[in-house]
Amino acid sequence: MHIRPISPGELDQFVAAGGSPEHREEVRWYLRSMFAAGSMRPEWCFVAEEVGVRPLGRVAFWALPGTGKPFALVLLDIPWDSEYMGMGTCLLEAVHDEARRLGTKEIEHVIDNPPMRPQFQYHQEKRVALLQSVGFSLKRETDRFEWPGGKPPVGADRLSFRTLEEVGEEAFVDTMKRVSEGTFDRQIREERERLGPQEAAREFFEDARRVEHDPSWWRLAYSRQDGDLVGLVMPAAPPGFLTLFYVGVVPEMRGRGYVDDLLAASTATLLDARTKDRDEKALRADTDVTNVPMAAAFERAGWARFAKRREFSVDLE
Numbered sequence: 001m002h003i004r005p006i007s008p009g010e011l012d013q014f015v016a017a018g019g020s021p022e023h024r025e026e027v028r029w030y031l032r033s034m035f036a037a038g039s040m041r042p043e044w045c046f047v048a049e050e051v052g053v054r055p056l057g058r059v060a061f062w063a064l065p066g067t068g069k070p071f072a073l074v075l076l077d078i079p080w081d082s083e084y085m086g087m088g089t090c091l092l093e094a095v096h097d098e099a100r101r102l103g104t105k106e107i108e109h110v111i112d113n114p115p116m117r118p119q120f121q122y123h124q125e126k127r128v129a130l131l132q133s134v135g136f137s138l139k140r141e142t143d144r145f146e147w148p149g150g151k152p153p154v155g156a157d158r159l160s161f162r163t164l165e166e167v168g169e170e171a172f173v174d175t176m177k178r179v180s181e182g183t184f185d186r187q188i189r190e191e192r193e194r195l196g197p198q199e200a201a202r203e204f205f206e207d208a209r210r211v212e213h214d215p216s217w218w219r220l221a222y223s224r225q226d227g228d229l230v231g232l233v234m235p236a237a238p239p240g241f242l243t244l245f246y247v248g249v250v251p252e253m254r255g256r257g258y259v260d261d262l263l264a265a266s267t268a269t270l271l272d273a274r275t276k277d278r279d280e281k282a283l284r285a286d287t288d289v290t291n292v293p294m295a296a297a298f299e300r301a302g303w304a305r306f307a308k309r310r311e312f313s314v315d316l317e
């Protein structure tokens with residue numbers, strides 16, 4: 001089995017090396033948009049082949065634009081109905097070596113259920129078995145929400161907002177630290193335990209900064225009545241869609257429905273951005289399956305639950 005990156009002229013071979021023929025146009029469209037966004041490159045698309053036979057397996061790296069380091073594996077497909085473990089292990093081990101060479105310390109791969117564009121991840125349990133066999137473990141499970149269109153939610157006008165530029169970085173990171181206290185989000189909780197609340201908030205902020213956004217979208221919210229800090233909103237525009245990167249309420253303000261006001265404000269920001277850009281990007285957001293208050297808030301605000309996502313990662317060090 002030979003694993004190699006494709007040359008720019010071999011994109012069709014990469015597309016045809018996995019998945020079903022009727023999904024090829026959507027995979028091509030995804031590749032074109034990710035190349036344009038700087039999240040993927042032809043030399044980050046790998047195929048698995050036997051000499052003299054057309055490629056039968058494929059996987060690619062995905063990165064946040066501008067980082068130059070693979071962050072996730074996407075478009076993984078091999079012949080799931082035959083000896084998939086042998087080819088899959090060989091393919092993943094080879095691309096892990098390449099990711100290591102590019103400086104990646106940890107790489108992730110997500111599996112969405114039900115299978116959907118652009119990855120069409122059928123054979124879910126075989127995928128999980130393969131990932132585990134090369135060292136991946138489950139990091140987080142999320143419910144995925146999408147804005148289905150229609151009338152946006154209206155806030156109760158209880159909050160006033162100040163942008164990141166107005167409050168300064170220190171106050172913003174400090175609020176990220178406060179709203180993360182007692183969170184039901186597994187990943188945020190584990191990072192707080194690993195790094196301590198202050199450092200975890202700083203790292204979260206720096207990671208978020210790499211995702212495209214207008215600085216005026218990130219805002220702290222205060223009660224109109226007495227000016228007390230209530231929470232924050234961090235809408236963002238990752239390659240291909242619009243999202244609520246983070247929403248949170250400080251512990252002493254929880255249970256008063258402020259999340260509804262925050263969701264109304266951030267949904268409005270994203271819809272406004274979409275109108276200005278004149279594109280039809282989807283509005284999507286993920287929340288940990290155990291974060292029941294957050295999921296309930298999405299539903300009250302009119303967002304629709306459309307999938308479950310399992311996030312796996314492997315330590316390459």
Ligand SMILES: CC(C)(COP(=O)(O)OP(=O)(O)OC[C@H]1O[C@@H](n2cnc3c(N)ncnc32)[C@H](O)[C@@H]1OP(=O)(O)O)[C@@H](O)C(=O)NCCC(=O)NCCS
Nearest residue numbers: 179182183184247248249254255256257258259287293294
């Ligand atoms: C999730 C969150 C935004 C909800 O905000 P909220 O304004 O308190 O939401 P609600 O007013 O609808 O409260 C829902 C209920 O959950 C409870 N609750 C919410 N988060 C809780 C938490 N982390 N721990 C314990 N109880 C919590 C509230 O007290 C309330 O209980 P009640 O209905 O019995 O009064 C807020 O809890 C939070 O900031 N959590 C930490 C950050 C986070 O997880 N953000 C989402 C990441 S995507």
